[in-house]
Amino acid sequence: MKEGVARFWREIPQRYNFLGNVCSSCDRVFFPPREACPFCRRKSMGKMKEQYLSGHGEVISYTVIHVGPEDFEEQVPYPVAIIQLDEGPRITGQIVDCDPDDVKIGMKVESTFRKIQQDGCSGAIYYGYKFLKSHNSNK
Amino acid sequence: MRDVAVIGVGLTKFGELWDRSFRQLIAEAGSKAILDAGIEGKDIDALYIGSMSSGRFVDQEHVGALVAEVSGFSHLHIPATRVEGACASGGLAVREGFLSIASGMNDIVIVGGIEKMNDVGGTAATETLATAADQEWEAFFGATFPGIYAMIATRHMHEYGTTREDLAHVAVKNHANGALNPYAQYQSPISLESVLRATMVAYPLGLMDCSPVSDGAASIVLCAADKAKKYTDKLVRIAASGQASDTLALHGRRDICTLDATVHASRMAYKQAKVTPKDIDFAEVHDCFTIAEICAIEDLGIVEKGQGGKAVQQGITTLNGSFPVNTSGGLKAKGHPVGATGVAQVVEATLQLRGDAGKRQVPDAKRGMAHNVGGSGATCVVHILEAM
Numbered sequence: 001m002k003e004g005v006a007r008f009w010r011e012i013p014q015r016y017n018f019l020g021n022v023c024s025s026c027d028r029v030f031f032p033p034r035e036a037c038p039f040c041r042r043k044s045m046g047k048m049k050e051q052y053l054s055g056h057g058e059v060i061s062y063t064v065i066h067v068g069p070e071d072f073e074e075q076v077p078y079p080v081a082i083i084q085l086d087e088g089p090r091i092t093g094q095i096v097d098c099d100p101d102d103v104k105i106g107m108k109v110e111s112t113f114r115k116i117q118q119d120g121c122s123g124a125i126y127y128g129y130k131f132l133k134s135h136n137s138n139k
Numbered sequence: 140m141r142d143v144a145v146i147g148v149g150l151t152k153f154g155e156l157w158d159r160s161f162r163q164l165i166a167e168a169g170s171k172a173i174l175d176a177g178i179e180g181k182d183i184d185a186l187y188i189g190s191m192s193s194g195r196f197v198d199q200e201h202v203g204a205l206v207a208e209v210s211g212f213s214h215l216h217i218p219a220t221r222v223e224g225a226c227a228s229g230g231l232a233v234r235e236g237f238l239s240i241a242s243g244m245n246d247i248v249i250v251g252g253i254e255k256m257n258d259v260g261g262t263a264a265t266e267t268l269a270t271a272a273d274q275e276w277e278a279f280f281g282a283t284f285p286g287i288y289a290m291i292a293t294r295h296m297h298e299y300g301t302t303r304e305d306l307a308h309v310a311v312k313n314h315a316n317g318a319l320n321p322y323a324q325y326q327s328p329i330s331l332e333s334v335l336r337a338t339m340v341a342y343p344l345g346l347m348d349c350s351p352v353s354d355g356a357a358s359i360v361l362c363a364a365d366k367a368k369k370y371t372d373k374l375v376r377i378a379a380s381g382q383a384s385d386t387l388a389l390h391g392r393r394d395i396c397t398l399d400a401t402v403h404a405s406r407m408a409y410k411q412a413k414v415t416p417k418d419i420d421f422a423e424v425h426d427c428f429t430i431a432e433i434c435a436i437e438d439l440g441i442v443e444k445g446q447g448g449k450a451v452q453q454g455i456t457t458l459n460g461s462f463p464v465n466t467s468g469g470l471k472a473k474g475h476p477v478g479a480t481g482v483a484q485v486v487e488a489t490l491q492l493r494g495d496a497g498k499r500q501v502p503d504a505k506r507g508m509a510h511n512v513g514g515s516g517a518t519c520v521v522h523i524l525e526a527m
């Protein structure tokens with residue numbers, strides 16, 4: 001059931017470095033990066049510029065997973081949230097190093113680089129971003 | 140476009156059917172629909188079959204031709220096509236059959252839907268369902284399929300004050316309806332307490348907020364309306380077929396707790412049928428999770444956005460309410476063999492419009508709706524059916 005190695009190689013720039021892109025026609029930021037801006041379409045072709053994202057954002061919604069997939073079984077219960085990054089894009093990620101009950105809509109978060117999952121069969125470890133409650137957040 | 144009628148329906152029992160195979164299930168549903176329609180194999184111009192993931196569930200792809208074969212049509216060489224749109228595969232197959240007749244290409248078409256989910260373990264079934272979500276940008280990070288719907292629920296609770304009790308009322312109502320459906324996986328009523336106390340799966344959704352893993356098949360026979368009178372007196376017309384798409388990942392949508400694909404597919408259908416939600420007597424909606432039914436009645440325009448929880452609490456959607464929803468028991472109680480679901484919804488709507496729904500009959504039902512969703516809302520297909 002595991003996906004091939006090549007896919008993870010391709011995704012490393014985004015998963016490891018938060019590399020998105022920006023449309024130089026309308027300044028909208030995309031993550032993951034897009035070939036073209038869906039709003040400017042033809043005008044944006046060849047004018048999409050790479051942009052590293054800050055990894056700072058805010059929780060838009062969340063859940064606490066109690067029944068996880070096989071490769072995440074050891075982590076339950078764990079919070080997963082939709083986060084709106086300060087630059088605009090929304091993404092899905094885990095919230096770590098906090099009591100699952102503390103996660104709230106509107107909470108400020110920042111990204112951290114962690115092990116995401118370990119393939120039980122091959123032992124391969126996959127890394128990527130997760131989120132922490134921001135240090136300077138009172139919420 | 141030509142008018143299209145449903146002239147035959149067939150269902151297998153839904154449930155954990157350990158002694159029945161994929162092939163047996165679809166052959167049973169298909170032959171029941173053919174007998175019900177009073178047609179013969181040689182009358183059929185084409186076959187469409189909805190199946191989400193026969194490859195992962197029973198290790199068999201290429202099921203269009205296979206279904207024609209096990210239905211006894213190989214020697215007729217009819218065109219047989221499999222249609223896939225995750226949990227909306229069945230509804231999409233109905234739409235393909237409808238379009239092929241409406242266009243004038245075919246006169247009589249058989250549509251099937253099937254999933255045989257219990258041949259793999261629970262974990263494999265859950266992981267297969269998760270392939271309806273965005274594998275690279277949701278599932279990779281540990282978001283499960285119930286977890287994604289749970290995030291719709293959390294946001295809905297935050298914005299509109301919807302409660303876990305509101306969600307639980309959906310499950311209680313659908314089990315009460317399922318108790319009246321001899322084909323349902325669960326045929327006993329449940330209490331509000333038992334839903335609220337069930338094991339947590341993905342907060343705020345507990346086990347009883349989720350539809351089950353099911354085996355089952357459904358089938359309908361469609362016919363050009365002007366030729367349908369030859370086969371039946373109780374004509375049911377497909378008055379409209381709407382379909383829409385959205386991003387695979389929930390986080391990519393305009394609004395977390397509105398399924399814009401449902402909004403667009405239903406508006407397309409209302410326009411085609413020249414009706415408004417007020418003209419519809421009942422609906423089968425896609426309640427893969429309790430929150431999904433609340434979003435569905437809002438996004439279909441049956442109630443105002445944000446009022447879904449209250450509407451369920453007030454009993455508007457019960458069998459005796461002003462707008463019965465999921466008289467069959469819905470995905471929650473009838474069961475959710477994913478590829479079969481969209482076809483089974485049209486079967487229920489047809490039974491209601493013919494007056495053949497038994498103990499769960501909506502009195503004087505003239506017009507009904509079937510709403511089928513793929514993933515967390517990336518695909519939606521809506522059909523409006525009318526008694527002729």
Ligand SMILES: [Zn+2]
Pocket residue numbers: 023024025026027028037038039040041044
């Ligand atoms: Zn642009």
